[in-house]
Ligand SMILES: Nc1ncnc2c1ncn2[C@@H]1O[C@H](COP(=O)(O)OP(=O)(O)OP(=O)(O)O)[C@@H](O)[C@H]1O
């Protein structure tokens with residue numbers, strides 16, 4: 001096989017879509033692993049099930065004919081009806097939510113600017129408020145960019161295992177001043193020898209988001225503890241716990257949704273992306289996240305990473 005043929009074969013085989021190559025007699029020449037696993041009756045060298053081409057099995061085929069060495073072949077992309085629609089819906093929902101979230105601070109900014117043109121207004125104060133709105137818009141855009149970086153497969157997993165403690169320590173130290181203004185104590189509880197195969201930049205984002213939430217929502221007098229420990233089976237648990245106001249139990253499972261904010265948080269700044277980002281990083285590192293707690297009894301976010 002020449003280089004092009006090898007590339008072509010690899011491309012089809014490793015495709016994330018269900019894709020097959022048919023010859024002019026509708027025999028399967030090549031099928032992606034996804035197609036072989038997800039759809040019954042697809043085997044290389046055997047006839048392609050005709051029902052798949054007519055859309056009878058709930059599949060919508062996209063057929064691309066071409067010629068190779070004078071023979072006609074077809075490339076067939078198969079997706080379940082609704083798959084694409086569901087994806088498109090998710091995307092457009094996301095775009096709508098982003099636009100909505102941007103509109104609020106932009107509207108406030110506009111009002112502030114208009115007010116500043118009126119005689120007798122305290123312009124310095126208005127400018128300070130406007131600066132705050134711009135900071136919020138910037139933060140939102142940064143979060144969205146980071147999230148899409150993650151979704152497009154940015155490397156979360158590190159090549160080797162990296163020590164956890166220095167990263168957590170630095171993340172908390174950066175937030176200490178804000179925490180003390182909010183009356184929240186930050187505590188780190190991590191053995192020096194704990195390691196994770198997560199890039200430090202990603203781990204820092206996780207730690208920062210969890211601590212920021214406690215500073216913002218737990219309430220004065222609360223203590224936030226970030227701990228990391230290794231279980232006997234070698235898996236590592238990162239646990240963020242505070243003893244603040246918490247959320248209603250019914251809300252726990254929704255916290256990781258994009259733009260979800262518990263009702264009482266609405267008055268404060270924030271976009272509802274922090275925990276979605278945490279979940280993304282942890283799941284891409286093959287870990288799991290879980291929230292527990294109850295209103296008035298603090299919040300606990302538990303991230304479990306498999307043994308390296
Ligand atoms: N430690 C906590 N105590 C009480 N409520 C919390 C805590 N952490 C998160 N929440 C609730 O969960 C919601 C979602 O948190 P998340 O971090 O995803 O978004 P956010 O903090 O509102 O915005 P962002 O993190 O994008 O700036 C928050 O709005 C808040 O209602």
Ligand SMILES: [Mg+2]
Nearest residue numbers: 209213274275
């Ligand atoms: Mg947050």
